[in-house]
Structure formats: structure tokens, C-alpha cells
Amino acid sequence: MSKTYDVVVVGGGIIGMATAYYLCRENIKVALVERKHIGSGSTGRCIGGIRQQFSTPAAIRLMQENIRLFSQMEEEFNQSVEFHQGGYLFLAHNQEMVEVFKKNIKIQNKEKVNVSLLSPEEVKEVVPHLNIEGVLAGAYCPDDAQAFPFPVLEGYRENIEARGGELFIANPVIDIKKEKHFQLTLADGNLLEASKILLSAGPWTGELAKIIGLDLPLYPERHEAVITERIPKFFEPMVVDYRPDGCYFHQLMSGQIIACYTPVPNVPGIHENVSFEFLPQVAWRMSRLIPELKKAAFLRNWSGSYTMTPDGNPIVDQSEIEGLYIASGMSGHGFMFGPAIGKHLAHFMLSGQWGADFSEFSIKREFKSKENMK
Numbered sequence: 001m002s003k004t005y006d007v008v009v010v011g012g013g014i015i016g017m018a019t020a021y022y023l024c025r026e027n028i029k030v031a032l033v034e035r036k037h038i039g040s041g042s043t044g045r046c047i048g049g050i051r052q053q054f055s056t057p058a059a060i061r062l063m064q065e066n067i068r069l070f071s072q073m074e075e076e077f078n079q080s081v082e083f084h085q086g087g088y089l090f091l092a093h094n095q096e097m098v099e100v101f102k103k104n105i106k107i108q109n110k111e112k113v114n115v116s117l118l119s120p121e122e123v124k125e126v127v128p129h130l131n132i133e134g135v136l137a138g139a140y141c142p143d144d145a146q147a148f149p150f151p152v153l154e155g156y157r158e159n160i161e162a163r164g165g166e167l168f169i170a171n172p173v174i175d176i177k178k179e180k181h182f183q184l185t186l187a188d189g190n191l192l193e194a195s196k197i198l199l200s201a202g203p204w205t206g207e208l209a210k211i212i213g214l215d216l217p218l219y220p221e222r223h224e225a226v227i228t229e230r231i232p233k234f235f236e237p238m239v240v241d242y243r244p245d246g247c248y249f250h251q252l253m254s255g256q257i258i259a260c261y262t263p264v265p266n267v268p269g270i271h272e273n274v275s276f277e278f279l280p281q282v283a284w285r286m287s288r289l290i291p292e293l294k295k296a297a298f299l300r301n302w303s304g305s306y307t308m309t310p311d312g313n314p315i316v317d318q319s320e321i322e323g324l325y326i327a328s329g330m331s332g333h334g335f336m337f338g339p340a341i342g343k344h345l346a347h348f349m350l351s352g353q354w355g356a357d358f359s360e361f362s363i364k365r366e367f368k369s370k371e372n373m374k
């Protein structure tokens, strides 16, 4: 059966859901197609960190807007999304990283982000249980935040449906053609037609784009995470240890600790399995920083994808095929970038104009510069 829409969005992660939500607010006829269930890709597997500590004014401004958008969600969606400004504390264990922090903080302060460079003693005041052996400095922003992905996605879903958006769930797009309009074939045989489509399928975006002849510089890699049982809350910020054998973790309002690390070398491809080494490694890395964490028993471990680009910035743009938009390559930051990307991308898809500086996310850029706050 064939159905016609103004826009079809592919992918029920934060990027597709946020964009569909903002499109629906403009009374556009929208369909959103999801292969499995909403949040089944990277979004439901992320650890919910939201920070303004980036290295370019455009990314910083986008993140300032995202902090505002996340903070308004409880009222907008009429339910808590567990948004909490517990801060982010980055740790430098070598001089090179201290210099990176100093350079970034200058840019961030100019953008009026409340970030400061802390001495090891000041770092200890923020997280009293932290082992500061070898720590040379910290970059600390108390206004950075966290939120829980599932109620965020649920808030978008309810609002998309309330505004007439149609969801096709557990129903992957299996073919894409363009004649006068785009034609998307779904696994159940439905044919969706639209003059504009958005591929926001996270790590699967590259494969989907290939169906219609686009070769995009998108490189998924596996990232694992773990959550502990509840322990009494004793620290606030996301702690990020930048050493090659470092890790990053924060304590949820429930008391659970949620943690990740970036494996060296990375594990390319889309994988949803977990490794044998992750749990002992993450336990060692976390308890080296906060010995108190030895008391926290692991509850479960999972994995998902970061969809990387060569410069660590997303691709959010119209492709060379008119009417076909791409939003992927979030490079580990897609949850925090999601609401503002959705808002501005919806506006761009409807008006052809960006309401903010998205040049760093252009599909035509050279991919040479590097985001240094990974």
C-alpha cells in the first residue's frame, strides 16, 4: 500500500525523534520509520551525559541551547526526563591535556560557559573521594548535566503522535528510490512516498545511504557501558579521565553509577555484544580513580555504537540528492546534541535556511579539523 507524506524520517533515535517532533510542530505531514523499537539503537544505550565543554563556538552555542531545551522538557512533555545539572569534571594527567583545557576554557568562557581550570586540590573539593595522584588539573563546569534517554524519547513520541505524525515501528526501510518523489519500501510491504526524507539511522545510516548511491564518511564503532546497583549518592559530576586507559562515569540521582571507556584500539563495525575484558577493566579504571567504587556491584553491561566521522563532528545537511537529508555521525555526542539538531534541522528542511551556524556539520566540509573534547 502506498502512502504520501511531506517528510519521511528514518530512525527512531534521538535525532530522528527530535526532528520529527519539530517538523510536526509546524503542521507538516510526517512519518517516522523505525527498524525495531524507539531507542533500540545507540540512544537507548547511551549514558545520558550533556555538556557544554566543546572546543568551537558553534558547538558550544549548540550545547548551550541543548541545555535549555533539556531543562524545558519536563514542562513540555509533562513528565520528568531526569534532567539534572551535576556538572562535568575532565581530568588532565599530562601537560599536553592541561594546555588543551586552557585553550578550550578561553573559548568556552568567551561564550559565557561557567567553566574553570581547577588545581588538583580544587578537583578534590568537587569530588572529595577522588584519588588525585597524577592529576595535574581539572576542567569543571557545574552547569553541565545528564538526562535519561527513555523519557526523552517517550516525550517526543507522545507529541509526534498527538500532532498527527505517523510511526511505523518494527518495520525497517529495505529500499529507497527517487523518481519524482522518494519511495521508501518497508519490510511489511508498505510504500511511503515523500518529497523530502531524512536518514537519521545512527550507525546504519551509511548502509541506507548506499542503497541510493551515496557514500558517506561514517564509521560505527563499538562502545560498552555498565551500570551498578544503587549506593548512597556521594558525588555529582560526570568524571572524565582522559588517559588512554581512562574511563568516564557519573552517579545517577537513583545512586547507580553508569560508566564507559573508549577501547584502544577501537572496535570497528556495528556490534551489540559485550567483551570479556570490559567488566574487569572498567572496574579497575573506576576504582583507581575513586576507591570507594569498589563497593558498587555491577548490575548489567551492554554495548552500542558511536558513529564516527573523520573529524569527530556530525554530518547534518542536505545531501547532493535534492530532498535527501542526512543526520548521523554523532561521534559519541548525539544524545546531548539531539534536541537542538532536531529543532534546527526541521527548520532547515522546511525553509532552506539554517537558524544557527551548522557549517561545522556540513556534508561538503573537508573533515580536517578535530573536535578535541572527546
Ligand SMILES: Cc1cc2nc3c(=O)[nH]c(=O)nc-3n(C[C@H](O)[C@H](O)[C@H](O)COP(=O)(O)OP(=O)(O)OC[C@H]3O[C@@H](n4cnc5c(N)ncnc54)[C@H](O)[C@@H]3O)c2cc1C
Residues within 6 Å of the ligand: 010, 011, 012, 013, 014, 015, 016, 033, 034, 035, 036, 037, 038, 039, 040, 041, 042, 043, 044, 045, 046, 047, 048, 049, 050, 171, 172, 173, 174, 200, 201, 202, 203, 204, 205, 208, 223, 224, 225, 260, 303, 304, 305, 306, 307, 327, 328, 329, 330, 331, 332, 333, 334, 335, 336, 337
Ligand atoms: C555506551 C554509549 C554511551 C554513550 N554516552 C553518551 C552520552 O553520555 N552523551 C551523548 O550525547 N551521547 C552518548 N552516546 C552516543 C549517543 O548514544 C549517540 O550519538 C546517539 O544516540 C545517536 O542517536 P541517533 O538518533 O543518531 O542514532 P540511534 O539512536 O542509533 O537511532 C537510529 C535508529 O535508526 C534505526 N534504523 C536503523 N536502520 C533502519 C532502517 N533500515 N529502517 C528504519 N530504522 C532504522 C535503528 O534501529 C535506531 O533506532 C553514547 C553511546 C554509547 C554506545
